[in-house]
Amino acid sequence: MYTQGLLDHSEETEETPEFLAAFQKRIDQEEKIEPHDPMPRAYRKTLIRQISQHAHSEIVGMLPEGNWITRAPTLKRKAVLLAKVQDEGGHGLYLYAAAETLGISRLEMTEQLLKGEAKYSSIFNYPTLTWADIGAIGWLVDGAAIMNQIPLCRCSYGPYARAMIKICKEESFHQRQGYEVMMTLAEGSKEQRDMAQDALNRWWWPSLMMFGPPDTESSNTDQSMKWKIKRFTNDQLRQKFLDAAIPQAKRINLTIPDKNLKWNKKLNNGRGGYSHGPIDWEEFWRVVKGGGPMARDRLRARKKAWDGGKWVRDAATAYARKVKR
Amino acid sequence: MEKETLLWEVFVRSKNGLSHKHVGSIHASDKMMALNSARDTYTRRNEGISIWVVPSHLITASTSNDISDALANSENKIYRHPSFYDIPDDVGHM
Numbered sequence: 041m042y043t044q045g046l047l048d049h050s051e052e053t054e055e056t057p058e059f060l061a062a063f064q065k066r067i068d069q070e071e072k073i074e075p076h077d078p079m080p081r082a083y084r085k086t087l088i089r090q091i092s093q094h095a096h097s098e099i100v101g102m103l104p105e106g107n108w109i110t111r112a113p114t115l116k117r118k119a120v121l122l123a124k125v126q127d128e129g130g131h132g133l134y135l136y137a138a139a140e141t142l143g144i145s146r147l148e149m150t151e152q153l154l155k156g157e158a159k160y161s162s163i164f165n166y167p168t169l170t171w172a173d174i175g176a177i178g179w180l181v182d183g184a185a186i187m188n189q190i191p192l193c194r195c196s197y198g199p200y201a202r203a204m205i206k207i208c209k210e211e212s213f214h215q216r217q218g219y220e221v222m223m224t225l226a227e228g229s230k231e232q233r234d235m236a237q238d239a240l241n242r243w244w245w246p247s248l249m250m251f252g253p254p255d256t257e258s259s260n261t262d263q264s265m266k267w268k269i270k271r272f273t274n275d276q277l278r279q280k281f282l283d284a285a286i287p288q289a290k291r292i293n294l295t296i297p298d299k300n301l302k303w304n305k306k307l308n309n310g311r312g313g314y315s316h317g318p319i320d321w322e323e324f325w326r327v328v329k330g331g332g333p334m335a336r337d338r339l340r341a342r343k344k345a346w347d348g349g350k351w352v353r354d355a356a357t358a359y360a361r362k363v364k365r
Numbered sequence: 366m367e368k369e370t371l372l373w374e375v376f377v378r379s380k381n382g383l384s385h386k387h388v389g390s391i392h393a394s395d396k397m398m399a400l401n402s403a404r405d406t407y408t409r410r411n412e413g414i415s416i417w418v419v420p421s422h423l424i425t426a427s428t429s430n431d432i433s434d435a436l437a438n439s440e441n442k443i444y445r446h447p448s449f450y451d452i453p454d455d456v457g458h459m
Contacts (some may be wrong), residue, residue, distance in 0.1 A: 076428055126409070131408050137390040140372070146392060147369045203389065210410070353370065353394075360371075360395035 042066045053078045066096050067268050072198040075141040083267055087197050088142050090269065092149045092216075095135035096160035099153075100338050102128045113171060121174065127210050134203040135173065140201045154343050162324070163246050165332025172225055172232075172239035178218015178246040180285065186211055186282045188251065191271035211326065226292040240289065243296040247285075248316065251278040251326045269313040279307065334344060372421040373454045375403040377413035384419050393418075 053059065063080060065158055066073065102125050106200040109125065112118035136146045152158035163181055168174065189211065192204040225236035242357055252274040274282075289296050300317030307313030327335075370392040376385035388407045395398035399418040408416065443449050452459055 076426065125408075130406050133391065134389055140390065145369050147367060199389075274426075326445070327406060350367075356394040356398060357370065358370065360398075363395060 048316050063068055063110050067196050073196055073351045074198045090205050091135055091139040093159050094134045096153045098128050098132035100164045103341050108174050111242050131207045138199040138203045138343050162327040163250050165327050165335045167334050170235050172235040175218050175221030176239035176243040179222050180243050182214040184247045184250045184281050187277050196268040223292045240294050244297050284315050373418045374421050375407055376417040378415040379413050431432045
């Protein structure tokens with residue numbers, strides 16, 4: 041039904057060399073592409089894949105943090121965590137809506153997720169063992185996500201860029217509340233300090249992996265950069281994150297769990313930056329392929345929520361039919 | 366197979382004096398649910414004082430071709446712009 045009217049886009053674009061060149065010219069001139077515009081099939085497909093994965097990540101990302109809502113140490117922390125998790129749900133919805141403008145339905149995307157056919161950020165397949173994990177997630181995981189998301193505000197596809205602007209505005213409190221949790225623990229008793237350090241130890245490497253494989257092995261980067269879907273490569277973003285996070289760890293006297301961490305004067309065009317030790321990409325691929333400790337739980341929880349909500353969706357549809365009559 | 370709920374477009378007026386602006390879309394089966402869901406989804410930080418929700422399929426939209434024809438038409442009419450007219454500087458502000 042939604043494919044009529046507003047979202048009526050034709051996918052019958054004939055991809056002649058002239059058409060592709062004209063499309064690239066629009067992109068090069070920083071024009072935004074909007075839902076009705078003709079676009080190459082691969083551009084549409086890449087965006088559907090990226091935006092839906094992003095949306096799924098927001099939704100699945102509610103689970104590890106939701107795990108601590110009932111056990112947050114104070115009422116303030118509980119209210120903050122509730123607001124954060126609610127934001128993540130909202131972000132998922134903005135993104136599903138942006139993906140729908142490309143001609144896929146939210147129901148299809150939901151089904152792909154529940155069948156295990158769609159990917160989401162593998163970071164959410166790690167467990168949240170202690171309260172300090174909530175701090176580490178806000179500080180590092182949201183911090184890494186923000187690095188990724190800020191350039192997406194300038195993405196060439198209008199609906200995605202607009203969704204990202206709203207998301208980035210809301211996201212900055214997420215990182216700040218996480219850092220504040222870590223800072224409070226780091227200034228606390230020895231047990232609290234140890235708990236903060238332990239969380240940093242466990243979340244550091246998975247956070248670096250969030251930027252994806254190194255540029256030399258990233259298959260989609262070139263075309264996505266050309267289409268201005270991506271503005272920076274995985275390694276460039278990872279570098280920005282390192283340079284921002286390391287001084288933040290020092291500031292609260294926590295130790296980055298990387299013996300090979302070094303200041304390198306040559307990085308960032310001679311301005312200097314941190315270089316890190318080797319990343320365990322085997323672990324990354326294992327977790328991406330569903331091998332994370334929590335992978336099964338996450339999908340089970342999503343499926344339970346979807347199945348459990350069915351009677352509500354059915355009742356709402358029946359009610360709408362009744363009032364229309 | 367489960368049926369998709371209706372898609373609605375959401376417009377928010379951020380304050381009196383400004384027009385409603387499109388912010389995104391939501392799914393809902395009826396108009397009250399659409400309003401509530403739009404409020405929860407798009408105005409968690411006092412973004413607006415008024416919300417419109419419109420079933421997406423009721424909106425008729427132009428295609429990019431219609432629009433480029435219309436634009437071409439008004440591009441010929443440069444005399445609609447004040448800068449088209451040469452008025453001596455000593456006439457003063459006009």
